[in-house]
Amino acid sequence: MQLRAPLFLLFAAMTRVRPVRPIPILFEDSGASMLAPLADLRPVYDIIVGALTLREKYENYLGLRITRTIVRDYLRDAEYLALGSLPVSGAVLLLNARAICDTSLASAIKAMPVNTVLMKDATVVAALCTVDLRTTVDDLNLQLPAIAALSATQTEAAL
Numbered sequence: 001m002q003l004r005a006p007l008f009l010l011f012a013a014m015t016r017v018r019p020v021r022p023i024p025i026l027f028e029d030s031g032a033s034m035l036a037p038l039a040d041l042r043p044v045y046d047i048i049v050g051a052l053t054l055r056e057k058y059e060n061y062l063g064l065r066i067t068r069t070i071v072r073d074y075l076r077d078a079e080y081l082a083l084g085s086l087p088v089s090g091a092v093l094l095l096n097a098r099a100i101c102d103t104s105l106a107s108a109i110k111a112m113p114v115n116t117v118l119m120k121d122a123t124v125v126a127a128l129c130t131v132d133l134r135t136t137v138d139d140l141n142l143q144l145p146a147i148a149a150l151s152a153t154q155t156e157a158a159l
Helices: 007-014 030-035 054-062 103-110 137-148
Strands: 023-027 068-070 090-096 116-120 123-131 154-156
Touching: 023 054, 054 103, 103 123
Parallel strands: 023 068, 023 090, 116 154
Antiparallel strands: 090 123, 116 123
């Protein structure tokens, strides 16, 4: 005797809305200059800490593949990951390239609701926000100071 699930349960399982993963974007803030001379000729997220670069640490701890970045203007032409002209829409996860991702930061980022800024002192560590289809990565670069001043919930990073 074979048990079969009712048809409405199968339909409900097939039509379940899956959460959309945010587009991760690494950004360099004004603090990148504090990492001179290590970060003068390369993006901050390419600095090796231990066995991995800062970008690889984010990718490993968060389980994401980061393909979009916001870098300093003079590095943009040489940076193959800088896809500034591509439009983004939906949820965007902005990650500060200077932050060293570990398990505590990764769990704080994963628990962030939409339109939340994760801060340490006066520095934006991560921001999860929604943008529309006309927004490009260049637009987000111009909006970073405004994102830091969001009136949404601000959480102090426990680092």
